[in-house]
Amino acid sequence: RRFQNAQGEQTHHLIDSHRGESLESESLSVTVLAPTAWQAEAMTKVGFHKSPAEFLHLARRKGLRAGVFSADGSWTRSSDWPEYRA
Numbered sequence: 001r002r003f004q005n006a007q008g009e010q011t012h013h014l015i016d017s018h019r020g021e022s023l024e025s026e027s028l029s030v031t032v033l034a035p036t037a038w039q040a041e042a043m044t045k046v047g048f049h050k051s052p053a054e055f056l057h058l059a060r061r062k063g064l065r066a067g068v069f070s071a072d073g074s075w076t077r078s079s080d081w082p083e084y085r086a
Contacts, residue, residue, distance in 0.1 A: 014048055029069040052076045
């Protein structure tokens with residue numbers, strides 16, 4: 001989620017703990033498939049802090065499936081991401 005601050009700038013709702021400011025991320029959307037909702041929720045936050053490639057590598061190491069929609073318009077996902085047909 002992004003919001004407009006008092007100066008009219010777009011800001012992210014997540015805070016970079018190192019800078020104490022709004023997070024700047026390559027990712028617009030992060031989705032994680034996990035055994036529990038809390039695991040998926042926690043890992044999505046991590047996904048915004050890493051590059052899509054780094055995050056997918058981490059998700060794979062943890063045995064989770066993940067997908068990232070990036071600011072450049074690309075959709076990157078785990079190799080075992082399920083394919084759905086409507």
